[in-house]
Amino acid sequence: AxxxxxxxxxxxxxxxxxxxxxxxxxxxxxxxxxxxxxxxxxxxxxxxxxxxxxxxxxxxxxxxxxxxxxxxxxxxxxxxxxxxxxxxxxxxxxxxxxxxxxxxxxxxxxxxxxxxxGLPQDVAVLVLFYRTDMFEEAGIAAPPATWDELVTVAQELTKKPDIYGIGLFGGWGSFEFYPWFWQAGAEMFEEKDGKLVPAFNSEAGVEALQFWVDLIYKYKVMPEGSSTYTEDDVKGGFFAENIAMFTSGPWTIAGLKENTDIEGKWAMALLPKGEKEASVxxxxxxxxxxxxxxxxxxxxxxxxxxxxxxxxxxxxxxxxxxxxxxxxxxxxxxxxxxxxxxxxxxxVAKSRPTIPEIGEIDDLFGKAIQSAMIGAQTPKEALDEAAQKAEEILERQ
CATH class of the missing domain: 3.40.190.10 (Periplasmic binding protein-like II)
Incomplete structure (x- = not known):
């Protein structure tokens, strides 16, 4: 014993x-x-x-x-x-x-x-960061709660030649774009006859991408180089008072707190909502x-x-x-x-789709977003082309 x-x-x-x-x-x-x-x-x-x-x-x-x-x-x-x-x-x-x-x-x-x-081990989500000092200077009382308010507020904050109301970026592929895409009511895929097919070029998908493009060319509240910007570029603009709003996650807070120049000059808010609320x-x-x-x-x-x-x-x-x-x-x-x-x-946050082919398809999606952001294609052309290629990828399986 x-x-x-x-x-x-x-x-x-x-x-x-x-x-x-x-x-x-x-x-x-x-x-x-x-x-x-x-x-x-x-x-x-x-x-x-x-x-x-x-x-x-x-x-x-x-x-x-x-x-x-x-x-x-x-x-x-x-x-x-x-x-x-x-x-x-x-x-x-x-x-x-x-x-x-x-x-x-x-x-x-x-x-x-x-x-x-499996179980979640850590989590991050995109929210809106904004410069409270720039808001005060422009006489804006609160961060924008809707897409329409975002346009109005961003226009009031934009000053020629190089101060912009908002900085969203295409350099990380699709990640930054997903909240806006879902807020418009779009989805990446749908079931058709028992098969998964691309749906990101739907009317809602095109509308979301058009909104981003309009922020650059129609409302002129976002820098023209945004398609290749990464978060560091936008953050640099935020620190330098060239960009009044951007979206980011919890990983950004430590850097903001360490930067004494902008102490007490920034805050966070929920993302402005479209048809619905969403984040990634x-x-x-x-x-x-x-x-x-x-x-x-x-x-x-x-x-x-x-x-x-x-x-x-x-x-x-x-x-x-x-x-x-x-x-x-x-x-x-x-x-x-x-x-x-x-x-x-x-x-209200969602995970990106996790089908096995998502890596390849997300890559196409990100490139389509960039193509529309530089004005090489209309949002519809860019998303249609990517959807066609995505369909071929899904059919290979």
């Missing part, structure tokens, strides 16, 4: 693969150490891989039957792995209440036939690999990581958004108007 007891305490080793940045990685190691203290029977081996070949490496381990027990993956990859049967169905391990505490949009990429195959989600997910021999232990760690106290600590120390609704009730977040704003925007 004594021998048996000794065997029982031999810890099982589970492996977790991630690509956190330096600050996140250091904090994560602390959480892992606390978890191991509480669970002496589980040894959590953490491997960090920040190389460009992160996903190649992961697939190689899967093919070699040596997959980690848990992996941190981006939404399109999560969808691919779930479709390929690499990820574990988590339904047997989680309760309805646990599931209900996540924002609906964050679960979309890891849902298959109504079952969850960014973020990562944890999946438990189907190959794992220790699924229960893997889920036990995820459960630990998702505890409110751990999530409060994680979000607070890294300036990140909590992924669970309940955490926004914590006094720290309750008293932070920025966090409350993000939580409101999250309620």
């Amino acid at each position: 004594e021998e048996l007891e000794e065997e029982i305490v031999v810890p099982v080793t589970i492996k977790l693969l991630h690509q956190f940045n330096d600050a996140e990685s250091a904090k994560f190691e602390e959480i892992v150490a606390d978890f191991e203290k509480e669970n002496p029977n589980i040894d959590l081996e953490v491997e960090r891989n920040n190389e460009a070949n992160y996903y190649e490496k992961l697939v190689t381990t899967i093919m070699g039957e040596a997959a980690p027990d848990i992996a941190r993956v981006e939404p399109p990859k999560a969808a691919q792995y779930i479709a390929a049967g690499y990820a574990t169905n988590l339904e047997p391990y989680i309760s309805e209440d646990f599931r209900a505490d996540f924002f609906e949009g964050t679960l979309q990429p890891v849902l298959k036939d109504g079952s969850l195959y 989600l960014g973020g990562m997910h944890f999946v438990v690999m189907e190959q794992s021999e220790y699924k229960e232990e893997a889920v036990k760690f995820l459960d630990y990581f998702m505890q409110d106290s751990v999530q409060v600590d994680w979000a607070k120390s890294l300036n990140l958004l909590p992924i669970k609704k309940s955490v926004y009730q914590d006094s720290f977040f309750q008293n932070d108007p920025l966090m409350q704003l993000f939580s409101k925007q999250l309620e």
Whole structure:
């Protein structure tokens, strides 16, 4: 009997693969150490891989039957792995209440036939940033709440030759455009005769892109070079008082707070709405690999990581958004108007589609947006051409 007891305490080793940045990685190691203290029977081996070949490496381990027990993956990859049967169905391990505490949009990429195959690990969402000093100077009382108000406000803020009301950019492909696209009521795909077909060149899709183009050429409230701008370009304009509004996520806050020149001169608001309210989600997910021999232990760690106290600590120390609704009730977040704003925007935020072909199609979509922004094609021409190519990609499957 004594021998048996000794065997029982031999810890099982589970492996977790991630690509956190330096600050996140250091904090994560602390959480892992606390978890191991509480669970002496589980040894959590953490491997960090920040190389460009992160996903190649992961697939190689899967093919070699040596997959980690848990992996941190981006939404399109999560969808691919779930479709390929690499990820574990988590339904047997989680309760309805646990599931209900996540924002609906964050679960979309890891849902298959109504079952969850992963959990959100972090979340980001686009909101509107604006220069309060420029607003005051122009006598504008509040940030715009609708597309029409955005045009009016941006016109009042634009001054020749180089001060613009708003900076939206095409250099990141489609990411920045998605909120406006969804607000117009557009969708990327639709089902036709049991097949998925491109729908982004619908009337609503064209209307959204026309709105962006009009901001540049008709209303002249956005720089002409916007098609190739990245966030850094627009942020630079915001700092220099050349751009009064732009859209960004929580990752921008630390940089704004560090810049003493604009201290007290900026604020955030919900995105102005079109037909409907919408924003776009960014973020990562944890999946438990189907190959794992220790699924229960893997889920036990995820459960630990998702505890409110751990999530409060994680979000607070890294300036990140909590992924669970309940955490926004914590006094720290309750008293932070920025966090409350993000939580409101999250309620109407959506994930980008996660079909396996999305990488290629999103690329076409981004190029179409840029083509219309430089005036090479009309929004309709650009989206029609991209939709035709997207249809060919979908038919290859």
